[in-house]
Amino acid sequence: MEQVNTESLSRESSGAFVFQSRPNCSQTHAQERLAFRGLAALCLGTAIGFAGMGYWLVLPFEGLVIGLLIWARAVRHGHESDYESLTIEGDMVVLEWRMGNQSGHRQMNRQWVRVACDCTVPGRSCRLCVSSHGRETEVGHYLSDEARLQLAATLRSKLQA
Amino acid sequence: MSDAAHAHPGHHTHPTGIMRWLTTTNHKDIGTMYLWFALIMLFSAGSMALLIRTELFQPGLQLVHPDFFNQLTTMHGLIMIFGAIMPAFTGFANWQVPLMLGAPDMAFPRLNNWSFWLLPAAGLMLMSSFLLPGGAAAGGWTMYPPLFIQGGISYDLTILAVHIMGLSSIMGSINIITTILNMRAPGLTLMKMPMFCWTWLITAYLLIATMPVLAGAVTMLLTDRNFGTHFFNAAGGGDPVMFQHIFWFFGHPEVYILILPAFGIVSQIIPTFSRKPLFGYASMVYATASIAILSFIVWAHHMFAVGMPVAAQLFFMFSTMLIAVPTGVKVFNWVATMWKGSLTFETPMLFAIAFVCLFTIGGFSGLVLAMAPVDIQLQDTYYVVAHFHYVLVSGALFSIFAGIYYWLPKWTGHMYDERLGKLHFWLSVIGMNIVFFPMHFLGLAGMPRRIPDYALQFTEFNQIATVGAFIFGFSQLIFLTVVLKTIRGGAKAPARVWEGAEGLEWTVPSPAPYHTFEVAPVLSK
Known part of the structure; x- marks a missing residue:
C-alpha cells in the first residue's frame, strides 16, 4: 500500500558483493x-x-x-523495516527481503543464477529478476528503471567473474 | 525483493484507457484529474454567477424566479469552494509535492485514488439537486438553520455531498501530511522545503482540525431535519445561533484553507521571475503557521450582527486585526523578493503580482469589516461580497492561474502561448476589477446581498458589475484554449522551464515522466 522512496547501496566487502536497498524515510x-x-x-x-x-x-x-x-x-x-539485499559471496548468491508483513530468504548456487531485465519499452518499465532452478525472484523494487538496468549489468558481470 | 508471484502489483505495467484513470494510483494522473474536475466545476459555478449577474443587470425580476436565484447563489458558493478551489489546490499538491520533495509518489497512493473519486460523486449530487422537486438548496452556502432545516430533499442531498467532500479532504490531508513528513529526500530538511510544501502541510492540519466539525454540524442539521432532534431548532429548545458558531469554527479556517496554498504558489513564482531567493523564508513559514493558529480564534467576526457581549466583540475584533500582522509579513516579503530583482513579466509572474496587489485590497476591506461597529453596518451587504471575492478570486483563483501557467510546461512538455496567456491575464484582471470593485460602493450604499431585485439607485454600479462579469467569465475561455493548445503541442519545454526556477521538480525532464524519483535524490546543500 505504502509508496516508498529508496536508499540503495552497492559495495564490495571482503571479496563479497553486497547490494542493499530500502525505502527512504525522512521522519524519526x-x-x-x-x-x-x-x-x-x-x-x-x-x-x-x-x-x-x-x-x-x-x-x-x-x-x-x-x-x-x-x-x-x-x-x-x-x-518501516522493508528492505531487500543481495549478496554474492564465493559460490553463493543470497537474497533477503522484507516487504510489509512478508519476508523471505533464498540461497542459490552462483553457477545457476540467471539475471533477466525485461523492459516493455526500451529503457522503461523494466523488471529485474534473478532466477535459478525454474524459480524467479524480482529484485530492485525500489529502484528506477535506469538503476535497475545498471544493477542488472553489475550482477551479470559479478556472476561471471 | 520478492518472488515473482508476490511482485508489486501494477508496478511495471499500468492499464490504459478509462481503466487507467479509474484505477490509477499515480500522483500525476490523480493531480491531472483533480485539476480537470476543478476546471469543470469552475465553469459550472461560473455559469451560475453569470446568470446571477444577468438577473442583476436591471432592477426588478426579469430572468429567474427569486427562489431559483437563491439556489444559484447557494450552489455557486458551495461548488466554487468545495468543487473548484479546494480540488484545484489538491491537484497542485498531487502533482507538485512529490516532485518537490524528491518522492516517487504520495504516501498512500490508493487512498489518493479514493480521495479523488469521491469528488465527482459529490459534485454530481450538488449539480443534480437542481433537478429535484423544489430545486437545489437555497439556504446559502453557510447552511444556516432554520432555512436549512425547512427545505426539501435537495437539502439532504447537499448535506450528503458536503460529507463526501469533507471525507475526501480528510483522506487527502492525511496523505499530504504523511508524504511531507516522511518522504522528503535525504538532506531536504523541513526548513529547506519549498514554501508550497509548507503551506500545504499547514493547510492539511487545518483541514483535519476543522472538517470533522463541519461534518458534525451538518449531521446535526440532518438529524434535526429527519429524526426529530432539536440541536438547532428553536421550536424544540435548540439554538440556531450555535450552528453559526460551529459553522464558522470550521468556516474561518476554511478561508485560510483556500488561501494558504495560494500563498505557497505565489512564493514559488515570485522568486523565479525575480531571479532571487525568497526574502525571509523562515519568517514566511512562521507567518503561515501564525495565520493558521489565529484562524481558530476569530470565527465570531462573521457573527457581530448576531449579538454578543462587548468583551467578546472586542476579543474577536482585535484577534481578527492581529491576522493582518503575519499577512503583512508575507506581503512585505513578496515585495522585498522583487525589490532589486532581475524581473521579467511572463504570465505566471503577472498573475502573481496581481495576486499580491489585489489580495491586499481584499485584506484591507477585511480589516474594515473586522471593526465590529462598521461590520454591523456592512453585514450582509455587497461590501462583504466585494471583500471575499477580492480574497477568493484575485487571491485563490489568480494563484491557481499563476500556478497552472508556471507548471503547465513541466506537466505537458510544451510551452504555452505567451500572447494568449497575457491576453487572458489582462482581460481577467480588468474584468475582475470591473465586477467586484463597484460592489464596495453598492455595499457602502446599503445594497443587501442574496437578493434578485434592488432599489433603482443601485442600477448603474450593478450594470457595470454585470458587464465586468461577462468580460471576466468569457475570458476564461481563452484560458481553456491555452491549456488545450499546450496539451496538444507547442514549443518543446526544457527540464528547467524558467531560468530562475529552483527546486527538485526542475531536475526531471519535461514532461515529467510517469515515474519520477524512484531513487531518492540526495541534496548536497
Whole structure:
C-alpha cells in the first residue's frame, strides 16, 4: 500500500558483493509520534469541547479521523523495516527481503543464477529478476528503471567473474 | 525483493484507457484529474454567477424566479469552494509535492485514488439537486438553520455531498501530511522545503482540525431535519445561533484553507521571475503557521450582527486585526523578493503580482469589516461580497492561474502561448476589477446581498458589475484554449522551464515522466 522512496547501496566487502536497498524515510520515530499525538490531541480536544456543550455529533467524525490517523500510522510502521539485499559471496548468491508483513530468504548456487531485465519499452518499465532452478525472484523494487538496468549489468558481470 | 508471484502489483505495467484513470494510483494522473474536475466545476459555478449577474443587470425580476436565484447563489458558493478551489489546490499538491520533495509518489497512493473519486460523486449530487422537486438548496452556502432545516430533499442531498467532500479532504490531508513528513529526500530538511510544501502541510492540519466539525454540524442539521432532534431548532429548545458558531469554527479556517496554498504558489513564482531567493523564508513559514493558529480564534467576526457581549466583540475584533500582522509579513516579503530583482513579466509572474496587489485590497476591506461597529453596518451587504471575492478570486483563483501557467510546461512538455496567456491575464484582471470593485460602493450604499431585485439607485454600479462579469467569465475561455493548445503541442519545454526556477521538480525532464524519483535524490546543500 505504502509508496516508498529508496536508499540503495552497492559495495564490495571482503571479496563479497553486497547490494542493499530500502525505502527512504525522512521522519524519526520521535517526530512521527509527535505528529500523530499532536493531530490526535487536536481532534480529541475539539471533539470534547463541542461534546461538552451538547453537540456530541462532532465526536464520531473526530473519532473517524483519529481512526484514519491510526491506520496511516500502522501502514507506515508496517513498512518501516522493508528492505531487500543481495549478496554474492564465493559460490553463493543470497537474497533477503522484507516487504510489509512478508519476508523471505533464498540461497542459490552462483553457477545457476540467471539475471533477466525485461523492459516493455526500451529503457522503461523494466523488471529485474534473478532466477535459478525454474524459480524467479524480482529484485530492485525500489529502484528506477535506469538503476535497475545498471544493477542488472553489475550482477551479470559479478556472476561471471 | 520478492518472488515473482508476490511482485508489486501494477508496478511495471499500468492499464490504459478509462481503466487507467479509474484505477490509477499515480500522483500525476490523480493531480491531472483533480485539476480537470476543478476546471469543470469552475465553469459550472461560473455559469451560475453569470446568470446571477444577468438577473442583476436591471432592477426588478426579469430572468429567474427569486427562489431559483437563491439556489444559484447557494450552489455557486458551495461548488466554487468545495468543487473548484479546494480540488484545484489538491491537484497542485498531487502533482507538485512529490516532485518537490524528491518522492516517487504520495504516501498512500490508493487512498489518493479514493480521495479523488469521491469528488465527482459529490459534485454530481450538488449539480443534480437542481433537478429535484423544489430545486437545489437555497439556504446559502453557510447552511444556516432554520432555512436549512425547512427545505426539501435537495437539502439532504447537499448535506450528503458536503460529507463526501469533507471525507475526501480528510483522506487527502492525511496523505499530504504523511508524504511531507516522511518522504522528503535525504538532506531536504523541513526548513529547506519549498514554501508550497509548507503551506500545504499547514493547510492539511487545518483541514483535519476543522472538517470533522463541519461534518458534525451538518449531521446535526440532518438529524434535526429527519429524526426529530432539536440541536438547532428553536421550536424544540435548540439554538440556531450555535450552528453559526460551529459553522464558522470550521468556516474561518476554511478561508485560510483556500488561501494558504495560494500563498505557497505565489512564493514559488515570485522568486523565479525575480531571479532571487525568497526574502525571509523562515519568517514566511512562521507567518503561515501564525495565520493558521489565529484562524481558530476569530470565527465570531462573521457573527457581530448576531449579538454578543462587548468583551467578546472586542476579543474577536482585535484577534481578527492581529491576522493582518503575519499577512503583512508575507506581503512585505513578496515585495522585498522583487525589490532589486532581475524581473521579467511572463504570465505566471503577472498573475502573481496581481495576486499580491489585489489580495491586499481584499485584506484591507477585511480589516474594515473586522471593526465590529462598521461590520454591523456592512453585514450582509455587497461590501462583504466585494471583500471575499477580492480574497477568493484575485487571491485563490489568480494563484491557481499563476500556478497552472508556471507548471503547465513541466506537466505537458510544451510551452504555452505567451500572447494568449497575457491576453487572458489582462482581460481577467480588468474584468475582475470591473465586477467586484463597484460592489464596495453598492455595499457602502446599503445594497443587501442574496437578493434578485434592488432599489433603482443601485442600477448603474450593478450594470457595470454585470458587464465586468461577462468580460471576466468569457475570458476564461481563452484560458481553456491555452491549456488545450499546450496539451496538444507547442514549443518543446526544457527540464528547467524558467531560468530562475529552483527546486527538485526542475531536475526531471519535461514532461515529467510517469515515474519520477524512484531513487531518492540526495541534496548536497
